Amino acid sequence: MLTQLQQERFTQLWTAAQPTVTGYLHAVVRDSAAAQDLVQETALVVLRRFAEYDEARPFLPWALGVAKFQVLSFRRDAARSLVTCDADLFDRFTRTWAEVTPALSAESSALQACLDRLAQRARQVIQLRYFEGLGSEGIAQRLGAQAGAIRVLLQRVREQLRVCVERALRLEGEAP
Amino acid sequence: MNPLIDRFLDDSLSESESAALTAWLKADPNHLRAFVEANVRDHHLRDAVRHSAQLRLVEKSPAAQAPRLKILRPAFWWAAAAMLAITIGAMMWRPGVLVEVVSSDQPGWQAGGHVRLRQAKLAAGSVQLRLTNGVLLNLTGPVSGVLESDMRFRLFSGRISADVGARGKNFTVLTDAGEVVDLGTRFGVEAERGGESRVAVFSGQVKVRSNAAGDFTTLSEGEAARFTALAGLRRWPQVAMAVDAAGLVSVPADSVLASVHDNLGDEQLHPFYGVVQGGLRSGAWAFTDKPNPRWALGETLPTWLEGADLVRTYHQFRVQKNYELTLTLRAPAAVFVLIDQRQPPPPWLVERFQQTGTHLRVGPWMQGMAGAEGAEIDGDGRPFLRFAVWRADAAAGDFVLGPSHAGKTRSVPFPLMYGVAVKALDQP
Numbered sequence: 319m320l321t322q323l324q325q326e327r328f329t330q331l332w333t334a335a336q337p338t339v340t341g342y343l344h345a346v347v348r349d350s351a352a353a354q355d356l357v358q359e360t361a362l363v364v365l366r367r368f369a370e371y372d373e374a375r376p377f378l379p380w381a382l383g384v385a386k387f388q389v390l391s392f393r394r395d396a397a398r399s400l401v402t403c404d405a406d407l408f409d410r411f412t413r414t415w416a417e418v419t420p421a422l423s424a425e426s427s428a429l430q431a432c433l434d435r436l437a438q439r440a441r442q443v444i445q446l447r448y449f450e451g452l453g454s455e456g457i458a459q460r461l462g463a464q465a466g467a468i469r470v471l472l473q474r475v476r477e478q479l480r481v482c483v484e485r486a487l488r489l490e491g492e493a494p
Numbered sequence: 495m496n497p498l499i500d501r502f503l504d505d506s507l508s509e510s511e512s513a514a515l516t517a518w519l520k521a522d523p524n525h526l527r528a529f530v531e532a533n534v535r536d537h538h539l540r541d542a543v544r545h546s547a548q549l550r551l552v553e554k555s556p557a558a559q560a561p562r563l564k565i566l567r568p569a570f571w572w573a574a575a576a577m578l579a580i581t582i583g584a585m586m587w588r589p590g591v592l593v594e595v596v597s598s599d600q601p602g603w604q605a606g607g608h609v610r611l612r613q614a615k616l617a618a619g620s621v622q623l624r625l626t627n628g629v630l631l632n633l634t635g636p637v638s639g640v641l642e643s644d645m646r647f648r649l650f651s652g653r654i655s656a657d658v659g660a661r662g663k664n665f666t667v668l669t670d671a672g673e674v675v676d677l678g679t680r681f682g683v684e685a686e687r688g689g690e691s692r693v694a695v696f697s698g699q700v701k702v703r704s705n706a707a708g709d710f711t712t713l714s715e716g717e718a719a720r721f722t723a724l725a726g727l728r729r730w731p732q733v734a735m736a737v738d739a740a741g742l743v744s745v746p747a748d749s750v751l752a753s754v755h756d757n758l759g760d761e762q763l764h765p766f767y768g769v770v771q772g773g774l775r776s777g778a779w780a781f782t783d784k785p786n787p788r789w790a791l792g793e794t795l796p797t798w799l800e801g802a803d804l805v806r807t808y809h810q811f812r813v814q815k816n817y818e819l820t821l822t823l824r825a826p827a828a829v830f831v832l833i834d835q836r837q838p839p840p841p842w843l844v845e846r847f848q849q850t851g852t853h854l855r856v857g858p859w860m861q862g863m864a865g866a867e868g869a870e871i872d873g874d875g876r877p878f879l880r881f882a883v884w885r886a887d888a889a890a891g892d893f894v895l896g897p898s899h900a901g902k903t904r905s906v907p908f909p910l911m912y913g914v915a916v917k918a919l920d921q922p
Contacts, residue, residue, distance in 0.1 A: 340537075354686075354690075392752065400502065400512050403516070404520070411526065414526055414527055418527065418530045422535065425538060430542050430545075444539070454504050472504060476500070476535070479535075479539065
């Protein structure tokens, strides 16, 4: 059983790491329900093994290592993906995720304002893709468009948002 | 950016494109970094879009209008908190519907007492309530909801099971994802705030409707489904169940059994497998779609078998010809198959399992079984059958079982479905 101090420390660290772990698991398994199941399992394993965690090392890579193990022990066919099919690639993907995420964390705060600036059509497509979970074919059917045109639109919107966020962060950095 | 990354993010890569992208990622660390950055940004985008959409959903729900109802933490967090026995809250009661406390592990809530309940928020533990129309509700923490009337419970998040008597027919559980209407039954619902809801039927029938679809779908005993406000019903193949009652529990993360699934696909199918951690005990329910048969009713189980994790199988799959049931094991384990001793054992069982010599009494079955070969009749005239226990030791990973019967047989005109239990090899 963890001490009160350890419980508080766990709470603090996991709260900060959980969004990153969630994003990582979704990227790996490409299925929202499966990713959510894995986040829950990862949280419990991290909690159970928290006494083994070495505070001298960063928490996020350790938590991602636990998440990676959960993917490997998860129902295999569900967890099989482009990333997991090669052990070395999966390992490097996990390490890179731990390195990249903190560097990009500032972007998420600027994203909402950029989303609000999107044209109506682009916002609708983004909503269908990321909230309703529809693929290009599904969005195309819903909007009476060609799937190829939807894919191109999604690609452009992502690029537009990336440029918008970059500009917003640059302006923030220039502000007195 | 490599256009294949966009195709990956759209989940529209072909097999050859997938192979090409893998090769590209392995060729240069900068490629992998670009790929990870695109995925992280995609995750940010998904979060931002969902956050906005869920805010709109929550604003529409009564929870947002109830100033005293706090927004709780995500489900996994609650599970962690409960495991640590950290009490992060207590039940909040306000004037509302009259209920009787049938049982409770909450301090101050004594069995037999009556209270008026409206908002219910339970951080951990459980409470069983009886409404004036006889409906029994089991709330298992963490759970948050509002009892709007004696015929409606609005579940914001968490897990609730209902046992509805004759007067409670049409009792309705509403979630952010849709509604579940009882048709005289026992069922369980679990919901995530603004997200997915899941329903499992333990006996009788319910009607389920996702907010995305206008039509109700009827689910019967042994069936379960998951749904969201924006997508229709999908199969919920594996349901973690309580040992002592037909109720839902959180998925145990430390069970040796990581998952159970079959090869029958998800289309048009809603049957579920009930996984009961440590559930193989005298009197444990055998199947998810039959209310009566129990394992070893009135008998003592051998210690090497008792307390194994139990998979309540779906009895109607007994006649599926190319059926496969895959168990994914987290650790090496003894896998037990409990099968009607009168049936010729299927080849896959003979090849990979060994008979233990133990036979369990299983029943009661429907009265028509009383005249069947090998039936044992108890003092109340109820028929029971003997099931043989077979054992195989399996390594961690997938372990596949086959169909229940070897083919048509004259001696057993009604083949029965087998049961499954699993025990870690290092478990006493």
